[in-house]
Amino acid sequence: MLKIGVFGAGHLGKIHIQQWKEVEGAELIGFYDPSDEQAALVISKYQVPRYKDMDQLIEAADAIDIVSPTTSHYEIAKKCLLAGKHLFIEKPLSQTLEEGKELVQLVKEANVKCQVGHVERYNPAFISVGEQLLQPMFIEAHRLAQFNPRGTDVSVILDLMIHDIDIVMCLVKSPVKRISASGVSVLSETADIANARIEFDNGCVANLTSSRISIKNMRKMRLFQRDAYIGIDFLEKKTEIIRLKEDGTQSGMMDFPLEMANGEKKIISVQMPDVVPINAIRMELTEFTNAIVNDKPVRVSVYDGYQAMDVAHQILKKMSLHSELHNV
Secondary structure (H helix, E strand, O other), rough: OEEEEOOOOHHHHHHHHHOOOOOOOOEEEEEEEOOHHHHHHHHHHHHOOOOEEEHHHHHHEEEEEEEHHHHHHHHHHHHHHHOOOOOOEEEOOOHHHHHHHHHHHHHHHOOOOEEEHHHHOOOHHHHHHOOOOOOOOEEEEEOOOOOOOOOOOOOOOHHHHHHHHHHHHHHOOOOOEEEEEEEEEEEEEEOEEEEEEEOOOOOOOOEEEEEEOOOOEEEEEEEOOOOEEEEOOOOOOEEEEEEEEEEOOOOOEEEEEOOOOOOOOEEEEEOOOOOOOOHHHHHHHHHHHHHHOOOOOOOOOOHHHHHHHHHHHHHHHHHHHHHHHHOO
């Protein structure tokens, strides 16, 4: 049985603690949180022991789950890696790129499993298109949320857009060529709404918009590629695939005949892949556990987490330059 220790008992930390109790092959041995109030709630609701000494929890566990504020990720992760412990770190990987780069190296040196919590990789709508041949050349994403003071200590880029950045980097297997971005601070001290355009060496372009001051929530991504359009609704857990096919090929859920300008007959085929309901957080924690036990690669590696951070920080720099130019 893999012994698990959790750092952080805030909103997301409590969810992780609850889910760890349901993961087969894992035993939640305790948690650490400096807040007596938060700790009391966890002890009362989940009957999980509290460790008041960080080092004692790290020593007692086989793997550590870091769900603490981003500012503390690096310090805790470094302690764990130097102790040779497997690591799950909520996104973003760390507060700065320098910290993230060092953590990538420490994971390599420690030869342990390290997974970053980009949970949208486990969204059932995204998983439902996993078997499709995805080679997008244009991506459009909208991630809009109603205002919530929690999380406004960081820009909307690191708060929300980083989810879509990770998905895009996962789909587009090509180096980033150019980034342009702009953002506006409305209700907080950091950007609350932002747009970024990411251009890749292979010609793909991703246009990402994120806002935390919207009237309603939205988490949609649209992928356009040769002969196909794929729409993914991360919030409603729905997926649609529209393909242009040759006449006489296998039909989809709905087919519409189309005669091209040259007289050639094609079929517009609409498919709605089955989306199997899953608990995404439980699935990522279960996969992390299985990766350790069976010595398999994790789905979202520490390098993946660093790569998403790297692009996010490039976007933040472009936003800063854009703001300075318009304030001159």
